Amino acid sequence: MMNRDVSADLAALYPMLKQYSSEVRKDRRLSVPPADSVTVHSPECGSQLTLDARTEGARVCEIGYRVRACSLGQASTAIFARHALNLDLATLRRLEEQVQAILDGSATHCDWEEMEIFTLIKGVPSRHGSILLPFQAMRKLFNRAGQTLPDAMENPLR
Numbered sequence: 001m002m003n004r005d006v007s008a009d010l011a012a013l014y015p016m017l018k019q020y021s022s023e024v025r026k027d028r029r030l031s032v033p034p035a036d037s038v039t040v041h042s043p044e045c046g047s048q049l050t051l052d053a054r055t056e057g058a059r060v061c062e063i064g065y066r067v068r069a070c071s072l073g074q075a076s077t078a079i080f081a082r083h084a085l086n087l088d089l090a091t092l093r094r095l096e097e098q099v100q101a102i103l104d105g106s107a108t109h110c111d112w113e114e115m116e117i118f119t120l121i122k123g124v125p126s127r128h129g130s131i132l133l134p135f136q137a138m139r140k141l142f143n144r145a146g147q148t149l150p151d152a153m154e155n156p157l158r
Helices: 004-024 071-083 089-104 113-121 125-144
Strands: 036-041 048-056 059-068
Touching: 004 071, 004 113, 036 125, 048 071, 048 125, 059 071, 071 113, 071 125, 089 113, 089 125, 113 125
Parallel strands: none
Antiparallel strands: 036 048, 048 059
């Protein structure tokens, strides 16, 4: 059973999610190739994301998606898609760590300010996986493209 504070946070959050969810309800897929594609899912809630990306010079130059997720996963993917162009692996890792810290309750700031709405979901860890899906998918796509970080920067988040 959720405590009253978590319920109030969720009640405040869901109307905010609507502005983002509508952006990704319709699939926006890229041709593979030249893009690459990966599907990731959250075992906790069943949310699923297929992310397509085309990279040039170690940066994202085009993004596509198929989102089958709750409102949280839809919002996170929409925010991600808004900012993904020119994203590189080091920036992705920094942002993923910031979002993870927001979800853990150890931070409230993210370089992508829209992600800060997820401070309201820190008390519901079973939903965190859905929020992190676009970051996990893009990390896999960078890895497939041969993009890696120096060992000192490749610390796993979990």
